[in-house]
Amino acid sequence: MELNIENRRYIGNKRKLLNFIDDAIKQEDIEFNTFGDVFSGTGVVAEYFLDKGKDIYVNDILYSNYVVYKAILSNEKYDEEKVKYIINEYNKLKPANIKENYFSDNFSGNYYHYDDAKKIGFIREDIENKYNNKEINEREHYILISSLLYSIDKIANTVGHYESFLNKEPEYKNFEMGFMNLKKYNGKSYIFNEDANNLVKRIDVDVMYIDPPYNARQYANFYHLLENVAHWEKPPVFNKAKKMKRDSIMSEYCKSNAKAVFEDLIENIKAKYIIVSYNNTYEAKSTSSINSISYEDMINILNKRGKVSIYETDYKFFNSGKTNLDKHKERLFICKVGE
Template sequence: MGQDADFKALEELKEYFNQALKLEENYFSQHFSNKFFSYKDCVKIGSIREHIESLNLDKLNKDILLTSLIYSMDKIANTVGHYEAYRKKEILQDRFIFELISPIKHDKNIMIERKNANELAKTLKIDLVFIDPPYNSRQYSRFYHLYENLVQWKKPKLYGTALKPSCENMSEYCRSNAKKELSDLIEKLDCKRIALTYNNTYNSKSSSSQNKIGFKDLVEILSQKGKLSVKEKAHSFFNSGKTDFKEHKEFLFIVEVKP
């Protein structure tokens, strides 16, 4: 990344975005103003996104700019950490500043995939697999819809208080057949060790927060793959104010895969 990205040009764009870019009303400001960000910040964010789209950039440099835009937004967002809702009583300030992400310099062979995990598992032979699946019916894609919308820039019609587009990228791990999905994934893995994290929100007052896979089911699925050990730790849960978890724990399941 450090060798191929044109950071001199990217730095120049950063200065342009913060000081000289012409700001105009746009899709982002029309929909998200005074909700997740102030009106002025929304105009700036949307204007930057429009300008990025107009440039003749290769994928790497465009991805760096989009990622930088997301990180810059995340620092000032009027949320509790995701975009399921916004704080309605907050007085929003104009705080947005575009900052570039810092490149990671390394000599490692790193591969990043964006695929269905159950399909990807069939193609890999590796030492260690770490799995952090969704625990409940809350779809991750619905939490971060604003970033998806910003990156894709298809400008879809939006719905509801949180201004979400139509559903896409819905995970089977958040549905009733989550146990079947996990069993399929574990069976397909070709590795030496597996580490899987899960929690114990089985008795949550909110049905949306209740676990989709039971503890005994997890033990059964993972034990078939090899020698299983389980560690647990008390953990502070995320709470938006309507959910009460008592004796909340995070479990770490470790499997030494049998040959």
Template sequence: MESGLGKMIPTTKINNRRYLGNKFKLLPFITDVISKECTDFETFADIFAGTGAVSSAFTDKILYTNDILYSNYLCHLTWFSDEYFDISKIESYIDFFNSDIPYEENYMTVNFADTYFSKKNCSKIGFIREKIENEFHSGRINTRERAMLITSLLYGIDKIANTCGHYDAYRKGVELPESFTMRTPEPNSNLKHNHCYNKDTNELVREISADVVYIDPPYNSRQYCDAYHLIENIARWEKPEVFGIARKMDRTTLKSKYCTRSAPSAFEDLIKNIKANFIVVSYNNMAKKGDDRSNARISDVQILDTLRAKGSVKIFSEQFKAFTTGLSEHHDNEERLFVCKCS
């Protein structure tokens, strides 16, 4: 893409990010089932949206997206908000951020130098994130433009992070990259009046309604706020104290009950309060196949009993190889869609 600066500015797409449970490769399966089973719908709610991959397949509908992580919420604003943005302005900022910025000590260098990123890259990340916040509070960029620039930063550093795709730990004794490239998010066109939320899902469903509600909750005990704490820290930019070898912040308010033993009761409360014509639940078949942390927190029986109290249910499945933490391999991995036609 050529910017107003006369330069070719690299771009990025919604799927260009590593993320546990990302459904991008399963979109043909998911969209085929929904298009055949959920007829004549105009509104689509993706209430555990993650990166927004599934929502990206339904941009011809009015979207409701939600995620408890603020970093994902910013990505949703980037890809799905209908707020006006100036692409030339975005490209100008990104061109500047990709230039050689002088080293400075900041929150990132003090807390994360030579862990997930080199000291030089930490300096640049801290400078860029502070600059974006200052530009927003000065009124020079709007809410969506701020989200687009932060998303560009998060996608850029994800490419060079010293991790296996998540931030539970970093590798020691490796050579760290000394630079990274920010790219312009490719904007969606012809968007409808979408709604993006950053709320507890069980609270949100009491406030909204949609023709189709798609549910893709965490499957096991591995909390997303643990796996992506640094991404969330940079997105929020509240500069909290961090601790431990992994340099994690306090994540108490970001913990999901769907990763705990209370998941079945939380799921029952969720389904009971959903206002929709169709409910589509995506859930992995791990059951008791892995170590205890990897095992599913809600059984098939519990899913079916809960959904059948709401309406008639069909089940569809597709084999796939998931992006995982690399600790386990299961070749008979299946993603199932439970489609409930509400009574």
């Protein structure tokens, strides 16, 4: 099974909006060599421009996303045959021969079947051992973890995130690990894992693309399990959803001070153009889906940095059940800084 950067369920990913973003950039006649994507999520937007030969700055507060960028978007050396051989060996493992472990103790009977969970936990531990014993280099380490993250996500007993698991026993899926498809890019990539508000003070780009969360729903809650597997520090997990402590990855953009945090971000960006993705969930009925920053706020904040143009399209979006919006508009605000 080959895995590509976009073969992943991720709330708010812009996979289907890449042409919309590219068209808007062309419409504005923006010429650029460097592209920043500091709330990069899956990384698909940055990857799109890296593939076109641009240099990218890619970042997310979640380590599980950083691991994927280091696997797919980095220029460091790796041995493809070696990685494929290791994955092949993992896929031959028989659950009956594997002992219980951290992953099966915590994530079987909820997100995974016991036999799949034992295999997943064994593989993650083995990747760490291989890295510590210097059998694999850093890039190979990231490629193996990413391949594991993408593969376990495909068989999880969920609707696509880990806020909760489905109300049925997880089925045995005979877990097999796929291989991340890796391309060679001409552009350079600079990869970060930090709060975007700090990072923007240190980088200078032609185009800065901004796609933060706009409501109270924390990505750290949606993807805690992937974050846990990516770090593999085996922390205690709590309550029904089995989340670990995650204070350091809770986003200020999902709290009541979001508007001030956003203003601070925009003020500190060093770029010729600032492009902001925005959608109109502010009409939503569920309080956790209400936008923290209104359309008017957005215009006022960006106007302080330069001239603003707005592009919009219709786009289907994630719906948690309570929210019922027929017309969902996805917008892009393009700010020509200093005009």
